[in-house]
Amino acid sequence: MSAPDLLSFAKAVSSGAIRVVDLTQTLSPEFPIIALPPEFGQCAPFRLEEISRYDERGPAWYWNNFTVGEHTGTHFDAPIHWVSGKDLPNNAVDTIAPEKFIAPVCVIDCSADSTADPDFLLTVERIESWEKQHGRIEAGSWVFLRTDWSKRDYKAYANLKEDGAHTPGPAAEAVKWLVEERDVLGFGTETIGTDAGQAHLFNPPFPAHFFMHGKGRYGLQCLTNLDQLPAKGAVVVAAPLKIKQGSGSPLRVLALIASK
């Protein structure tokens, strides 16, 4: 792409000819985080500590410190997050090639199914029927599962029952297929994780983590505004913090959509 084309791209963003949709949930202490069984280490919720606010602690400035988990809020999963990806090259947020942070996205709308059944699972059959309508998923694309889960209140979002969370996600075979047959860049969801709420019972457990990260692919979760995306044609910008050997990070996720 030529330099004038690149500047046309930037102009199209500022003029609105390319629309920028924010796919990020606001980082606040209230936003639900994943809860593991108590014998495991836990992800920290977002906590803000005010340093000064135009006061005696800093007369002209306002700023905060904060504590957060790498997997809190809208966040990115790197391959090193899972044992299946632990020995891959460039598997942490600071070593992934930065060109991976910009990629097209295919959005599979399963919002009606997920409303009907919180344990809805995305299958290969379902993806193939999506492809019949929208064309083949191209190598190097993100695949996002739209469930409208981001529209729920926090309690219904976590949807915790006595036997754990009940939230939609991908079937094991579907994740394996997306990696092996479609060579996708990664998998993204609106829910707390890339895997279904009951995925600890799957074979293998947590297949989105196992297969995606085992093959050097990425995850995005706690996404919102997926209902504003076309099934195909949008481009996602998702660049995690450059944490030294980080397994993931909260980040700003943007989607670019052409106006015509």
Place this chain on the structure above:
Amino acid sequence: MSAPDLLSFAKAVSSGAIRVVDLTQTLSPEFPIIALPPEFGQCAPFRLEEISRYDERGPAWYWNNFTVGEHTGTHFDAPIHWVSGKDLPNNAVDTIAPEKFIAPVCVIDCSADSTADPDFLLTVERIESWEKQHGRIEAGSWVFLRTDWSKRDYKAYANLKEDGAHTPGPAAEAVKWLVEERDVLGFGTETIGTDAGQAHLFNPPFPAHFFMHGKGRYGLQCLTNLDQLPAKGAVVVAAPLKIKQGSGSPLRVLALIASK
């Protein structure tokens, strides 16, 4: 911009026809942070706490919690950070329009001057001479001051003397001029802050903060790899975390450069 053009853009990124340069310093406990006089509140350094690493705390997964300041490492300054911008609309990282996060950049190379004089100040005269060579700074652009400060070891990077930090930055009149006469999006530096090390003595104090944020403009600092950017023609992606009413945030900053 049309949908095919947007997908061509994404293809150009993955093929390398657009090069993606990472302008971000790695977040690690060692990276220097700003040190204020002791009577003021202080910005937290980056601190990582391991939650589990494929062990009894989490058999299949590795992840961390971390503490950080909004102004630690390579980071974004929002208008609400400064008292001059405190009542502006959309002045926090969660309310800035997301299309502001993608914009062209002008890079003014003052690396030789800064090596010769750590208190080097960018003046209007100097910017005008840059414009004679490279053309006018267009409205809505970032202006980055290249000093090669990012190549220094940490001690020389902070460059603290008995009377405070000695690091290059913009003269007060230059910042005012960039905002009022060139309508820039913001100002970016390789140093710890957007202002010079001795800017507490300027009139007004901290003019990059005072003028930029007072007019709703942004700051970026602790940038690196500015020596890889052309003077004009690159596009910057700089999207801060969506912290509720956040004054800034660590972020990943990417530059896109056309190959021809």
